[in-house]
Amino acid sequence: MNALPKRISKETERLVKEPVPGISAAPHDDNLRYFDVTIDGPTSSPYEGGTFKLELFLPEDYPMVPPKVRFLTKIYHPNIDRLGRICLDVLKSNWSPALQIRTILLSIQALLGAPNPDDPLANDVAQKWKEDEKTAIQTARDWTKEYAKA
Amino acid sequence: MTDTDESSQFDEESYPSDGSLDYDSEDQDMEDSQFWEEDEEMEPSSDNFGAMSHSEAIQVDHTALAASSQRVLEPEDLLKGQAADVARVSELTALEPWRAELLLWKDDWKVDHVITKYLEQGEKVLREAGMLSDDPVEFVISKPRPDFMCFLCCDEDKATSFKLACGHECCTECYSHYLRGKIQENGSLDITCPMNCKEIVPKPAVMLLTDKKLQAKYQSTLCTRYVRAHNDMKWCPAPDCGKAVKANISVTDESVIPIAECNCHQQFCLACNIDEDHLPCPCKVAARWLEKLRDESETMTWMSVNTKPCPKCTNPIEKNGGCNHINCTQCGNHFCWVCLGDWAKHGSSNYQCNMYSPEQAEEDQKSVNAKREQLDRYMFFYTRYNNHRDSAKLDEKTYKNITKTMETLQKEGKMTWLESRFLPSSFEILRQSRQTLLWTYAFAFFLDAQPEREIFLKNQEDLELHTEGLSELFEYKWDRIPGAKVNFLDKCSYLKSRRQKLVEHVMKGMEERNWKFLN
Numbered sequence: 027m028n029a030l031p032k033r034i035s036k037e038t039e040r041l042v043k044e045p046v047p048g049i050s051a052a053p054h055d056d057n058l059r060y061f062d063v064t065i066d067g068p069t070s071s072p073y074e075g076g077t078f079k080l081e082l083f084l085p086e087d088y089p090m091v092p093p094k095v096r097f098l099t100k101i102y103h104p105n106i107d108r109l110g111r112i113c114l115d116v117l118k119s120n121w122s123p124a125l126q127i128r129t130i131l132l133s134i135q136a137l138l139g140a141p142n143p144d145d146p147l148a149n150d151v152a153q154k155w156k157e158d159e160k161t162a163i164q165t166a167r168d169w170t171k172e173y174a175k176a
Numbered sequence: 177m178t179d180t181d182e183s184s185q186f187d188e189e190s191y192p193s194d195g196s197l198d199y200d201s202e203d204q205d206m207e208d209s210q211f212w213e214e215d216e217e218m219e220p221s222s223d224n225f226g227a228m229s230h231s232e233a234i235q236v237d238h239t240a241l242a243a244s245s246q247r248v249l250e251p252e253d254l255l256k257g258q259a260a261d262v263a264r265v266s267e268l269t270a271l272e273p274w275r276a277e278l279l280l281w282k283d284d285w286k287v288d289h290v291i292t293k294y295l296e297q298g299e300k301v302l303r304e305a306g307m308l309s310d311d312p313v314e315f316v317i318s319k320p321r322p323d324f325m326c327f328l329c330c331d332e333d334k335a336t337s338f339k340l341a342c343g344h345e346c347c348t349e350c351y352s353h354y355l356r357g358k359i360q361e362n363g364s365l366d367i368t369c370p371m372n373c374k375e376i377v378p379k380p381a382v383m384l385l386t387d388k389k390l391q392a393k394y395q396s397t398l399c400t401r402y403v404r405a406h407n408d409m410k411w412c413p414a415p416d417c418g419k420a421v422k423a424n425i426s427v428t429d430e431s432v433i434p435i436a437e438c439n440c441h442q443q444f445c446l447a448c449n450i451d452e453d454h455l456p457c458p459c460k461v462a463a464r465w466l467e468k469l470r471d472e473s474e475t476m477t478w479m480s481v482n483t484k485p486c487p488k489c490t491n492p493i494e495k496n497g498g499c500n501h502i503n504c505t506q507c508g509n510h511f512c513w514v515c516l517g518d519w520a521k522h523g524s525s526n527y528q529c530n531m532y533s534p535e536q537a538e539e540d541q542k543s544v545n546a547k548r549e550q551l552d553r554y555m556f557f558y559t560r561y562n563n564h565r566d567s568a569k570l571d572e573k574t575y576k577n578i579t580k581t582m583e584t585l586q587k588e589g590k591m592t593w594l595e596s597r598f599l600p601s602s603f604e605i606l607r608q609s610r611q612t613l614l615w616t617y618a619f620a621f622f623l624d625a626q627p628e629r630e631i632f633l634k635n636q637e638d639l640e641l642h643t644e645g646l647s648e649l650f651e652y653k654w655d656r657i658p659g660a661k662v663n664f665l666d667k668c669s670y671l672k673s674r675r676q677k678l679v680e681h682v683m684k685g686m687e688e689r690n691w692k693f694l695n
Contacts, residue, residue, distance in 0.1 A: 031329055032329060
């Protein structure tokens with residue numbers, strides 16, 4: 027692999043120096059493009075009190091292409107599927123090289139606070155969310171308690 | 177990032193991307209004005225395209241689109257067309273050409289609309305089209321300077337940089353890299369500044385920051401969008417043709433069937449999706465026919481061969497065992513497969529259908545007839561339509577032999593190459609007559625009973641008779657050809673005029689909205 031681009035080292039440096047509240051991201055020692063990420067569930071959301079682990083990888087072409095992000099902790103959310111893949115516009119068509127790891131993680135945190143069952147990735151969850159929101163939210167809470175406790 | 181997408185419709189050669197097609201270049205301006213003058217001499221019309229380049233092949237008359245009402249557009253014609261539109265808007269709005277182009281792009285190349293809209297609403301229109309500032313802009317690459325840091329790669333020691341009016345500056349390497357990705361994803365004048373502000377990267381900036389290969393791809397995407405924005409233009413559907421055809425008549429007028437012919441001889445309709453000459457069928461009728469064909473032809477053919485209708489309920493029944501005693505599962509009727517008569521009358525030990533009674537037969541037949549007739553009617557038209565399709569395929573074989581025949585005639589000293597040129601042109605007439613004939617069956621299938629229908633059927637009959645006559649002439653051995661030349665020419669001129677008459681008759685009815693079609 028080529029030398030680490032300055033952009034990535036700058037972003038990493040800033041993530042460590044001025045961390046975003048509720049979010050941590052640390053690169054692996056042996057692969058500086060691979061990050062261990064944790065995101066705290068936003069307050070007054072069904073994910074409150076949970077700490078979710080994610081993995082983030084910066085492809086060779088970053089920042090011309092978006093980072094690859096995936097949830098490692100099991101989560102009940104209409105826009106996140108069983109494999110932890112995330113349906114989020116800024117990770118796909120709306121990516122711009124001006125966005126950063128920091129902004130992407132903030133967007134994911136926001137997605138936890140505002141599930142969008144009308145643009146689902148996990149169809150069964152989204153359907154449940156639309157039909158019986160109360161139960162769906164309860165399930166999300168239960169899963170948070172069960173899988174996302176630090 | 178991979179190389180430029182090879183599936184692009186144009187190869188590099190068709191898009192000279194050395195900047196000579198850029199509307200900013202002086203050479204181009206000159207070319208454009210020449211091009212305009214030529215156009216005005218040829219035909220005083222408001223469109224941007226020079227006269228159609230005629231191929232050397234024999235031009236056959238098209239009733240719907242004569243050569244004069246269509247133009248074949250090469251990629252460079254499309255670029256010139258765009259440049260001319262841009263020049264016109266630029267002139268009347270006093271905007272720089274690149275701004276005019278963005279406005280045109282935004283509003284589907286509707287020149288007059290764009291001009292009016294800008295004159296009425298001014299700057300607002302510019303904002304909407306992705307020009308956040310109307311300050312004069314120069315597209316230049318900045319020299320390296322010590323205080324610059326690229327916001328994308330964060331390098332401070334890069335050589336050169338670029339920015340649009342929005343001021344988001346990054347190094348040229350990052351900018352080019354960004355544009356390459358976007359252009360490969362078929363981006364054109366919708367590519368925004370990498371900062372994701374709404375500022376669009378205009379063509380001069382793209383040309384400045386990309387290599388020739390990418391520029392060609394970019395131009396081809398622009399052309400694709402340009403053709404798509406015009407409902408009177410269409411890409412030739414032939415594989416790898418890369419040309420477009422523009423109609424000089426309205427294609428939205430339902431009484432016109434705008435069949436175009438590209439220089440590569442591919443024929444297609446400019447008003448619908450049928451990629452062949454479907455005269456004399458109006459687009460809607462032709463589409464209905466094709467749909468029916470898709471839905472029913474295979475089933476129908478199989479059914480007519482393998483099934484008999486139940487004499488009571490007319491449901492088609494397939495005999496799947498040796499016994500002639502058929503029990504219809506739909507209506508519970510028991511009948512005999514051989515005579516279709518009531519099984520009860522066959523008695524207990526009687527397998528011989530020897531009980532023919534005229535009265536009974538007539539009654540049975542009546543109930544079957546109604547439904548059967550529908551199928552038969554369809555089969556009648558379908559068989560004829562299909563027969564001409566098949567014949568056309570066989571004719572193609574004949575065509576391959578024509579050159580051989582011509583060579584033989586020359587070798588044997590019977591006819592010079594020039595004298596035998598009537599053979600390929602006669603074949604062209606044959607091909608075209610068949611094409612029209614097969615579609616007459618689709619037309620006739622949907623045609624309701626009306627006095628004009630009789631005339632149509634007469635025309636059809638006549639065309640068919642003489643088409644077959646010409647087809648037969650092509651079966652002659654080479655040594656009979658010289659003697660038959662007169663027959664060839666006679667048949668051809670007759671067919672040509674008959675085909676014309678038939679199509680004109682249909683078109684006249686369409687103009688007067690006289691044709692009544694079955695539902």
